[in-house]
Amino acid sequence: MHNYIMYIFELSMKNTNLYKGSITTIILKLLNEHDKMYGYEITQKVRDITKNELQLTEGALYPALHKLKDQGLLDVEVLYVGNRVRKYYKLTEAGTKETVKKLSELESYIRNMRALVNPKYRDE
Amino acid sequence: MHNYIMYIFELSMKNTNLYKGSITTIILKLLNEHDKMYGYEITQKVRDITKNELQLTEGALYPALHKLKDQGLLDVEVLYVGNRVRKYYKLTEAGTKETVKKLSELESYIRNMRALVNPKYRDE
């Protein structure tokens, strides 16, 4: 019965559209903090930090990781744990620079959104 | 020459992906604050408040307004200023409720993103 409740719960837990466009920033920052991580680990870390409020789905995560790798922002290292594959991702130098950029874009975004939805955060 | 500089400037001013999914929240909140506004006015208000950092393009704005209207969240009132059409949008009751919801989603989003990119905002 517990699983059934979880199922109903998760059905109602779709992310808001606001997260669109944020995945790259999240991935880069977590890698910046943890040196190297694998995909599944990233999904769990995001679940833990947001207390289940943001579900990073595989359909969003893996294409994002592949794209970052193609852009030269991440390096990959394949590891076998028993017979199971694990792909560790790690920031390149360019990836570290991009992380700084993305984080400052996030700060700008938050500042602008605060000003838009709350008059008291507007200048003059 | 001034126009040339503005042109170059605006070419480099593309919005970050972070704004994806935020337009609805912005429109609803501005209408919640100003009672009624027309499309062009909304674009200008957004430019002013964000000091040109967010450019709300027509291709994004008008479809968004039409969708909100179709969803019953906005009412429209057509006005002629000289020979020029102006369409004033206004929140319906449902629209006001949705605004509250969107604003709390934005607060959750900001809280979660802060926690994700800054360890000191994480609990335990």
Next chain:
DNA sequence: AATTATGCATTATATTCTTATGTATTAATT
């Protein structure tokens, strides 16, 4: 034995936005 968790991935579809284009009126500049 069956289910859940771990771990990767892709594909069809939906949503959202950018860029480009279109039409037309009014104001400002040269």
Next chain:
DNA sequence: AATTAATACATAAGAATATAATGCATAATT
């Protein structure tokens, strides 16, 4: 007076991003 910029609406093609569904396989738990 003529040109450009600003005002004001709109759509359409394409890009980007994410969801939902599906697939495969191993390891751990009940």
